[in-house]
Amino acid sequence: VHLQRVRAPAVLRQLAGALVLLWLVITVTFVLVHLAPGDAAAFLVAPDAPAAEAERVRRTLGLDRPLMVQYARWLADVLRGNLGESFALARPVGSVIREALPVSLGLGSASLALTFLIGVPIGLLQAARRGRALDRVLTVITTTVYAAPSFWLALALVAVFTYGAANWGLPPSLRLPAFGIHTPGAELTGLARVLDVLRHSILPVTILAAVGAAGIARYSRSSVSDILANDFVRTARAKGASNGSVYFRHVLANVLPPLVVLFALALPGVVAGSIFVEVVFAWPGMGRVMYSAILARDYPVVMGTSLAYAALVVSANLAADLVLPIVDPRRRA
Amino acid sequence: MSIGFRGTTLGRVRLTAMERWSSIGLVLLALAVVLVPLFSRADPLAIGDVLSLRLLPPGARDASGSLHLLGTDRFGRDLFVRMMLAGRISLAVGVIGSLLAGALGTFVGAIAAWRGGVDSWARSPRGVAARWTPSAWPSPTRCSPCRGWCCYWCARRSGSRGSARWWSCSSRPAGWAWRAWCAGRCWACSTRAYVDAATALGASSWRVLLRHALPNALGPAIVATTLGVGNAILLESGLSFLGMGIQPPQPSWGNMIAGGRDLIVAAPWVAIAPGSALIVTVLACTLLGDALRDRLAGETGTTLRERV
Numbered sequence: 001v002h003l004q005r006v007r008a009p010a011v012l013r014q015l016a017g018a019l020v021l022l023w024l025v026i027t028v029t030f031v032l033v034h035l036a037p038g039d040a041a042a043f044l045v046a047p048d049a050p051a052a053e054a055e056r057v058r059r060t061l062g063l064d065r066p067l068m069v070q071y072a073r074w075l076a077d078v079l080r081g082n083l084g085e086s087f088a089l090a091r092p093v094g095s096v097i098r099e100a101l102p103v104s105l106g107l108g109s110a111s112l113a114l115t116f117l118i119g120v121p122i123g124l125l126q127a128a129r130r131g132r133a134l135d136r137v138l139t140v141i142t143t144t145v146y147a148a149p150s151f152w153l154a155l156a157l158v159a160v161f162t163y164g165a166a167n168w169g170l171p172p173s174l175r176l177p178a179f180g181i182h183t184p185g186a187e188l189t190g191l192a193r194v195l196d197v198l199r200h201s202i203l204p205v206t207i208l209a210a211v212g213a214a215g216i217a218r219y220s221r222s223s224v225s226d227i228l229a230n231d232f233v234r235t236a237r238a239k240g241a242s243n244g245s246v247y248f249r250h251v252l253a254n255v256l257p258p259l260v261v262l263f264a265l266a267l268p269g270v271v272a273g274s275i276f277v278e279v280v281f282a283w284p285g286m287g288r289v290m291y292s293a294i295l296a297r298d299y300p301v302v303m304g305t306s307l308a309y310a311a312l313v314v315s316a317n318l319a320a321d322l323v324l325p326i327v328d329p330r331r332r333a
Numbered sequence: 334m335s336i337g338f339r340g341t342t343l344g345r346v347r348l349t350a351m352e353r354w355s356s357i358g359l360v361l362l363a364l365a366v367v368l369v370p371l372f373s374r375a376d377p378l379a380i381g382d383v384l385s386l387r388l389l390p391p392g393a394r395d396a397s398g399s400l401h402l403l404g405t406d407r408f409g410r411d412l413f414v415r416m417m418l419a420g421r422i423s424l425a426v427g428v429i430g431s432l433l434a435g436a437l438g439t440f441v442g443a444i445a446a447w448r449g450g451v452d453s454w455a456r457s458p459r460g461v462a463a464r465w466t467p468s469a470w471p472s473p474t475r476c477s478p479c480r481g482w483c484c485y486w487c488a489r490r491s492g493s494r495g496s497a498r499w500w501s502c503s504s505r506p507a508g509w510a511w512r513a514w515c516a517g518r519c520w521a522c523s524t525r526a527y528v529d530a531a532t533a534l535g536a537s538s539w540r541v542l543l544r545h546a547l548p549n550a551l552g553p554a555i556v557a558t559t560l561g562v563g564n565a566i567l568l569e570s571g572l573s574f575l576g577m578g579i580q581p582p583q584p585s586w587g588n589m590i591a592g593g594r595d596l597i598v599a600a601p602w603v604a605i606a607p608g609s610a611l612i613v614t615v616l617a618c619t620l621l622g623d624a625l626r627d628r629l630a631g632e633t634g635t636t637l638r639e640r641v
Contacts, residue, residue, distance in 0.1 A: 163597065
């Protein structure tokens with residue numbers, strides 16, 4: 001590990017680029033969100049209320065100002081660390097995000113860890129047995145799971161492990177819960193509470209890990225196959241290297257850099273990318289918050305969650321750029 | 334079957350079993366989605382005698398004797414006909430979106446090969462993919478306003494019926510365009526010697542672009558386009574499932590699955606039928622794309638899509 005090789009100017013340059021990107025993303029998002037037809041006021045007043053009432057709400061929320069003014073105000077507030085107040089929830093956006101982000105991060109990091117722990121070995125195994133029966137069977141499985149939409153898989157698992165288990169007369173302790181993050185009404189503490197949350201997360205994590213692992217397995221199969229075709233692998237074999245040494249010293253060293261990058265890039269993806277799974281399982285995370293905010297035209301929440309998400313993406317990119325020279329000696333300038 | 338571009342002669346190509354079956358499947362599906370709604374007596378949108386028709390199991394005949402191959406939904410509409418009508422939208426979204434992306438990708442890829450200078454602002458394809466694609470933005474934010482805006486625009490121009498179709502076509506290409514572009518660029522980076530060679534032989538720059546760079550950027554673009562069809566279909570269905578895409582009563586595989594969500598125990602076929610159609614279609618596109626990649630693009634690796 002040669003951290004000192006990372007030159008400071010490069011880091012600063014990347015940091016500046018990241019900030020510009022962040023600004024660009026939130027600005028475009030702001031414009032797009034406000035271009036969408038309908039506005040929050042329409043959702044906040046009764047359907048039969050007079051037009052003046054909607055106009056009054058619009059004025060209270062500051063939606064009657066020109067878009068540029070709204071943007072400038074919002075940006076100024078954000079720079080002061082204030083994300084504004086949700087229209088629909090009447091709570092500060094910051095606290096909404098503080099509540100939802102850990103929930104999503106937990107779900108995301110558990111499924112991401114499983115994704116790589118399952119996907120990479122499967123891909124390696126397939127590449128090592130390329131063209132044989134095992135490879136074919138695994139290819140069929142990974143490609144099918146890769147082609148299946150996660151929300152549909154989620155419904156299928158709920159049908160089997162929640163409703164099906166109930167129909168087969170399994171005791172409630174063996175049925176997997178289909179909704180929410182903990183049992184409603186149960187005042188659990190300590191270990192019981194942790195176990196309850198774990199039980200609730202089995203189905204969502206399974207779905208996310210299965211879909212992710214299928215993609216990673218496909219990726220590592222094709223990149224390991226490409227690596228195995230290289231001259232240096234043949235040279236290593238010719239010099240009498242054992243199979244394990246070929247895979248763990250030569251192949252792994254070459255497949256690791258792209259996988260590290262994929263990992264960094266996938267981390268923010270699982271936070272908001274799990275929106276489909278979060279909606280099906282009523283999981284109170286970022287994806288669901290964003291989803292309901294978009295439906296309600298709750299601009300401050302949409303913008304706040306987008307900002308959090310964009311910041312995650314940008315910092316993950318930055319992390320990938322910084323880690324890459326460490327795992328890949330060729331990138332050390 | 335003979336496939337050949339200028340510069341890369343493939344000659345007569347024997348299709349593998351996988352290529353053959355996935356292309357046959359896609360062609361049959363395309364024929365079915367066009368023909369079935371045309372020739373069926375059942376109206377896939379109208380709600381008739383709900384009480385006697387609703388939730389008939391697959392293969393059941395109703396009182397009037399007509400067969401419901403895949404059963405009926407909660408409003409008594411024939412699932413098979415609805416599924417085929419939905420398939421029109423899905424295939425149109427996938428193909429049109431991906432073709433637009435592919436065309437743009439080929440074009441930019443060819444330019445990149447032609448004028449290597451593009452490299453200076455886009456050092457690595459990964460960097461470009463990560464930084465400057467809209468995929469850096471959360472998908473619902475990205476899609477909903479686009480969709481809303483396009484719906485609004487189309488509704489003003491042509492009545493609201495076709496609008497859902499339009500947004501889906503128009504809001505998706507951006508993401509894939511960049512991916513196709515990257516594929517084109519990766520490829521362009523690796524083999525730019527022929528551009529130098531052609532230039533050294535005195536070819537004009539237009540000739541280099543049209544006769545050398547463009548045909549050579551075609552392979553990766555075809556692969557990216559084929560894989561993109563499946564991804565576009567999947568994303569459209571996901572957004573429709575969330576209620577942000579095609580709106581009922583217009584069927585889409587995504588909103589049909591959403592309609593079967595709370596019937597998953599009482600009438601599982603309502604969600605299983607469109608889900609299977611979705612999986613089979615995306616699977617066929619993916620297999621075809623994989624096969625084409627092995628054939629045309631060499632080592633471009635697999636692209637990962639967003640999780641839908």
